[in-house]
Amino acid sequence: MRKTTWIVAIGTLLVSGSALADGAAPPAAAPAAPPPKVSHGAKYGAAGCGLGSMIISSGGIVQIFAATTNATSANQTFGITSGTSNCDDTEAGGGSARVFVQANRVALAKDISRGSGETIDNLAVLAGCNDSKAVGATLQHNFRTIFPDASVSSDQVTDSILTTLKSDSSLACSAVDG
């Protein structure tokens, strides 16, 4: 998080680094689409809440300096008073589950394949389920339905998860609609 004044000297030597740096990438990655208007009861997509759109990958030498500002998350999306984005919902419900799946997709896929894990515990809370062990077992059993191939969209994954949880009444998940 700190840099000495003399880094400027290195910067001078490596000014050509700006040519090496990925000049095309804008420093702040905004979400892919502006948050859609929410109307009562409508589902909303979590497009743009994935980790890939949040991480700024400026190439080349600038990456080193990025360590000093830690400007890696999409700053515009998560300003404190600038209003929440879609991606900020962590209360129980289908909408927040959708965002969670998109942002935690890689870890969630692994945990579901294993039938246990932290992302399953948290997803169980979002879906209003009491027994995350049972949730893990059910989701593992239905892995192929939930993740039929590598390119399935996160929205579809969420839908499959919520449908799977809803159809198993022994799980008693209370927030699987939406």
Added chain:
Amino acid sequence: MIRATLGLAAIVVALTLLLPGVSAAADRSAPTVDEPATSQGDPSYANELVARAQAAHLENDVQWLRLGHWHRGASGYIEGEPDGPLFWLALDGKSDPAAELEATIRGIWEPEPLDPRVQHPFCRFPARMMWLDEKLHLDTERLPRRACARYGDFVKRLRAGSVALVFSSYFLNNPASAFGHTFLRIHKAGAARSSELLDTGIDFSAQVDTNNALLYAIKGLAGLFPGTFHSLPFYYKVREYNDYESRDLWEYELDLSPRAVAMIVAHLWEEGSTYFNYYYLSENCSYHVLAAIEVGDPSLHLLSHLRNPVVPVDTVRALFAEPDLVRQVRYRPSLRSTVRHELATLSVEQTKALSALIVDPEAPFPQDMTPAARAQTLDAASDLVDVREANAVLKGDDPRVSHLKQRLLERRAEIPVASDVSPVPVPFDKMPQAGHATSRVGLGTGYSPQLGGDIFELRYRLALHDLADPPDGYPETSQLEFLPVRVRFYPKPRSFELEDMSVLRIVSLSPWTGFQHSLSWAINTGAARVRDSGCPNCLASLVDLAAGVTFGVGPNDALVVFALADVGVKYASRMHGLDDSDWRPGIGPVGGLRWRLARTLVWTADATWSWLPLAKPNGTWLAETSARWGLAPDVAIGFDLRVQPIATDGVFSTMLYY
């Protein structure tokens, strides 16, 4: 007192919840405007409150000064750190806490802002209002009746129960992870540990608007980037740091009263409406995160333990300077640390199966391998792929990797056994606050027959750590130094001279494992005495870059050996360099070792030979070895021996870390 303060906050939130339409459960969008006041209260109450505040000299109150981030600068003048205009109600509020206090009280009766996106002062400054209520016992009957829907929504979303400071550790092989970083986790009241990912992460970072390396550096040093606070689900931070950047997370859970937590949340809202000019060396992320904690409780003194430059690990140390502030420390291993542990627990057969799987996901298991063992192997395989192919996994743009992951996970899901995760053992000796202090001074005495006999040496280093320093709290095989300087006094002949100095000196050794062949590298830029016939004893500027491999021997990389290829250039005005010019490029191998012999006893040695094209001499070399022994947490003694073409010198020194 607590009741009154929370009472005011409760009124704000209750009004928010009672106003129709704002809290409909199905409508998840946050309110974007606050409703206007429904009554004006008693405007003359403002004068009474101002008089009482001035009589009590509340402008000097510790918590008021913290709420405005007023500090006495180098010039002796008081200045408030926030730089955005919306933070100051008085014209000269930034330099006058008393004026700002009066303007805050009067601001309660201010008319509605013309721009509906700007909050009314009453809603923009909930922490100030809480503090005023505590000090002056505000009569809510005489205040305007106002609902702060946006702030209320923020409080509701956070549902703050407790606060933890989180430190994400160093991982030198990824430039973005070179320095530590801190942020906050606001834990939801009543939530279980198992739903921690749903907590709120609060961080402070710069809004960067350039990709040009030079501009980036200048703007960051000169405070030309605005820094802002952000709140986002904690899971984003875990995925970003643990998974993508291979950084361990250390969480320091703080023992704060409910009032302190409410104050912190309220002040974060206040800070959200402004920006702070971001200075790398002082007002950086870890500084503001620590300041955000201190605001909650006037009896805490955290910032006073910091020096410039503000280094993130020092902010963690500041927490421990307050008795009983840190309730618990928790460790979240990075994916990389998790993989290391998983691989270490596999049997020989499992390791063989894993090597096959990461190339061909259909590779069969030996017939007699139990389902549990197969599950364990597949788990390690998928984690290993995520670490090795972090970028491809994140972006999903490499079909080979995506297919590999998909098949590994499908095969794992076919084994209906839940993974029995053995937790990664917590590396207590690597807790960041357990490390030696940030800066270092040393005094040495030595001898060199060729340099005139006795040597007295003074060393200084602005920040961080080298390979021989006591290893606790720092990555085992990494060196990151800012402004190390050595100055020598030779009694015969009487001369004082700079021996060497660096602006930046980094060595990142990553021992090869069976599955990860990482690059080891080093960089040095500064100046050093040349001790060969090319320019005997002259002080040359230098830049050096090296890259190569490192191998570990024994457990925990106690002994590592490395081999690098080094390319560098030296400059000195008397140099017999390339074509007899002042510049002398060189290229050649570097080899060496680092051996941690005991908990605080380290031995390092390295030798390098450089081919100096078209120069006299045609080649040069250097061999050096150091031993250092940490005697007490911030005291060490050491011996350094260096052999070069025209001189050999050895120095014993005592070092103090502070």
